[in-house]
């Protein structure tokens with residue numbers, strides 16, 4: 001049992017212990033928009049129970065901020081409750097879930113994760129309302145915007161803007177309880193530019209709900225953008241200087257401890273750089 005706490009006018013966030021994942025509910029006269037569904041059908045059912053206790057209306061739409069398991073594997077629970085409920089996501093998030101979802105499920109089955117059985121029992125449900133750039137959800141007494149700011153954490157991360165509440169839901173483009181996860185499906189050379197687009201949607205007095213952790217202010221997002229820009233630029237410079245990939249982590253100066261995120265950033269960055277820029281002659 002996890003409580004939904006109101007962080008702004010009719011915007012409630014529940015922070016679940018498993019994966020430290022945030023689920024957000026946006027209230028309106030047309031019911032609740034639920035942003036992210038947690039990590040399994042069973043976990044999604046728990047979210048629905050918690051929403052029932054909140055008593056702020058029934059769920060009329062679901063949004064997945066991106067395709068990762070901790071944000072989309074609860075989708076089936078919402079369809080169980082209402083077979084017609086629309087599930088919104090960026091088109092590339094839906095594509096990635098279709099292409100990679102079963103593989104991600106398989107990784108759980110082989111892991112020691114205590115939740116592996118409920119993940120194995122989870123039916124993947126793909127978002128059926130996709131978009132490429134922006135989408136407005138007209139909730140009657142308020143308007144909610146889904147915006148694709150560019151690639152970053154994954155191919156298709158969206159942010160949710162609730163203008164009248166002064167809140168932006170950042171998904172995993174912004175993380176508070178850990179450094180942003182740079183995985184092997186991330187775009188470390190572009191992430192900071194996407195955060196510039198996000199920042200253009202965040203007024204100084206607004207708050208940003210991250211995918212993991214407590215709400216942050218604009219300055220926090222600026223710092224995370226700067227860190228990601230340093231990482232992207234460092235990868236680019238190392239590649240241009242002809243530093244081999246296996247030496248790149250040790251050679252770079254990073255804004256954080258050189259963890260798996262940094263290793264992934266190097267690997268992904270080297271893959272993504274056009275071949276001609278990987279090794280420039282030293283003039």
Ligand SMILES: [Zn+2]
Pocket residue numbers: 068070071172211212
């Ligand atoms: Zn996440």
